[in-house]
Amino acid sequence: MRRSIPPGADRSRNRPLNLRRSTLLIIAGTALMLLAILIIGLLIDEQSLVTQPQLRNQAPSPSHWFGTDWLGRDMFARTMKGLLLSIRVGLFGAVASTLLALTFGLLAATGGKRVDRFISWLIDLFLSVPHLVTLIMIAYISGGGLRGIVIGIALTHWPSLARVLRAEAMQIRQAEYVRISERFGKSRFWIARHHVLPHLLPQLMVGFLLLFPHAILHEAAITFLGLGLSPHQPAIGIILNESMRYLSTGMWWLAIFPGISLIIVVRLFGMLGERLGMLLDPRRAHE
Amino acid sequence: MRLEGIGLGHRYGRGDWLFQGVNLSLATGEIVGLAGPSGSGKTTLGRILAGHERPLLGRVTLDGQPCPSKGYHPVQMVLQHPELAVNPRWRIRRVLEESWQPEPAVLEALGIEEQWLERKPVELSGGELQRICIARALGPGTRFLIADEMTTMLDAITQAQVWHAVLEVARARGLGLLVISHDRPLLGRLCQRVIDWEEQIQREYHSP
Numbered sequence: 001m002r003r004s005i006p007p008g009a010d011r012s013r014n015r016p017l018n019l020r021r022s023t024l025l026i027i028a029g030t031a032l033m034l035l036a037i038l039i040i041g042l043l044i045d046e047q048s049l050v051t052q053p054q055l056r057n058q059a060p061s062p063s064h065w066f067g068t069d070w071l072g073r074d075m076f077a078r079t080m081k082g083l084l085l086s087i088r089v090g091l092f093g094a095v096a097s098t099l100l101a102l103t104f105g106l107l108a109a110t111g112g113k114r115v116d117r118f119i120s121w122l123i124d125l126f127l128s129v130p131h132l133v134t135l136i137m138i139a140y141i142s143g144g145g146l147r148g149i150v151i152g153i154a155l156t157h158w159p160s161l162a163r164v165l166r167a168e169a170m171q172i173r174q175a176e177y178v179r180i181s182e183r184f185g186k187s188r189f190w191i192a193r194h195h196v197l198p199h200l201l202p203q204l205m206v207g208f209l210l211l212f213p214h215a216i217l218h219e220a221a222i223t224f225l226g227l228g229l230s231p232h233q234p235a236i237g238i239i240l241n242e243s244m245r246y247l248s249t250g251m252w253w254l255a256i257f258p259g260i261s262l263i264i265v266v267r268l269f270g271m272l273g274e275r276l277g278m279l280l281d282p283r284r285a286h287e
Numbered sequence: 288m289r290l291e292g293i294g295l296g297h298r299y300g301r302g303d304w305l306f307q308g309v310n311l312s313l314a315t316g317e318i319v320g321l322a323g324p325s326g327s328g329k330t331t332l333g334r335i336l337a338g339h340e341r342p343l344l345g346r347v348t349l350d351g352q353p354c355p356s357k358g359y360h361p362v363q364m365v366l367q368h369p370e371l372a373v374n375p376r377w378r379i380r381r382v383l384e385e386s387w388q389p390e391p392a393v394l395e396a397l398g399i400e401e402q403w404l405e406r407k408p409v410e411l412s413g414g415e416l417q418r419i420c421i422a423r424a425l426g427p428g429t430r431f432l433i434a435d436e437m438t439t440m441l442d443a444i445t446q447a448q449v450w451h452a453v454l455e456v457a458r459a460r461g462l463g464l465l466v467i468s469h470d471r472p473l474l475g476r477l478c479q480r481v482i483d484w485e486e487q488i489q490r491e492y493h494s495p
Contacts (some may be wrong), residue, residue: 175371183338186385
């Protein structure tokens with residue numbers, strides 16, 4: 001973007017402000033849309049999920065925006081309920097993963113060499129195995145079902161964020177003002193709490209938001225594979241899995257709309273996280 | 288109290304030795320200068336004496352005892368770059384009061400104004416920030432102060448004002464002062480004796 005501005009153009013006055021404004025606008029827009037999805041999902045009652053055999057296999061229409069499936073269930077309601085479930089699972093998984101990442105990152109950076117080596121090893125261990133494999137293993141071990149998925153997602157998404165936080169915390173630990181603080185007799189814990197943690201907060205928030213799409217996609221993937229929830233529960237993965245069988249009969253709306261909705265939600269979270277990162281990172285705040 | 292460096296030596300990584308076998312002694316109430324060109328390891332020596340860094344060779348003692356590794360360190364250091372020495376996210380008041388509550392008289396002598404205290408570090412100039420760092424390092428537990436090119440970034444008038452204030456505090460409390468600088472005339476005015484750093488390194492190298 002920058003390169004397209006001819007030299008000498010006044011970019012100091014107009015550009016950063018406008019881009020900053022547009023960034024804020026995008027943040028507000030994405031947050032609003034996600035909130036809308038959440039509210040719609042909460043407002044739809046279980047009544048609209050019941051089977052209505054007389055309404056089977058209907059193409060999208062004004063009364064059924066996303067069409068109906070082979071049991072006459074309204075696909076819009078199912079999709080929204082599925083997204084709500086995804087966001088819930090994503091929220092819990094992201095919160096737990098962020099907390100784990102923060103704990104491990106801080107411990108690695110302040111706990112001494114041996115602790116650091118152990119945590120780095122743990123991070124490498126988790127990163128060296130594909131997410132989905134560990135996720136399925138942990139979900140299976142912890143009893144399957146919704147609980148299994150949530151525990152699995154919480155326990156598999158922390159390593160990359162933990163690595164970032166560890167590196168940031170290490171950098172602060174080397175800073176002169178931390179050395180000086182140590183010579184003032186401040187404890188490791190005090191320094192971690194007052195010097196290191198405030199520096200990590202922006203990273204933490206962005207990391208948290210960027211964990212969302214991962215968690216949601218993995219939740220969809222694992223329910224698609226049929227490992228998590230029972231088939232009548234509305235989850236995007238289950239909907240997509242079921243619709244596979246009906247695609248060849250020409251019922252395209254069963255897969256298209258839930259799939260696109262899932263992609264939209266994931267992108268919304270991704271955009272929210274990236275833009276917030278741009279806003280919070282002082283080096284990129286003026287891009 | 289006496290601060291002593293015995294047989295100190297240091298280098299970074301596998302690089303050349305900056306210095307080896309350096310001996311240095313400083314008593315409370317004494318004002319000693321350390322003169323030498325840039326890049327000759329003066330700052331590293333200061334960092335070692337103040338406990339910011341551990342020497343690879345030799346040891347630092349206070350009255351013959353090793354320096355405490357926990358609690359308030361009796362040897363405090365003021366760095367050349369105050370921007371690096373303060374947490375950029377803190378307000379000045381918090382920076383200033385991290386170690387102790389400096390007395391108003393000290394603040395006034397150093398020319399620190401009340402209105403600075405609510406600002407962020409980026410909103411102060413290097414010189415203003417440096418005075419905050421000096422006030423911060425003069426806590427009641429401080430017995431020795433190592434001033435590493437402390438006033439290099441200041442103009443002559445402010446330099447004089449800051450040194451006047453620091454010398455006053457040092458005299459009143461009987462602090463030992465090690466002034467590290469490449470500015471020999473300044474050292475000549477401030478110090479009771481001046482150590483020639485290059486000469487010291489040379490001598491230690493050639494004596495077996």
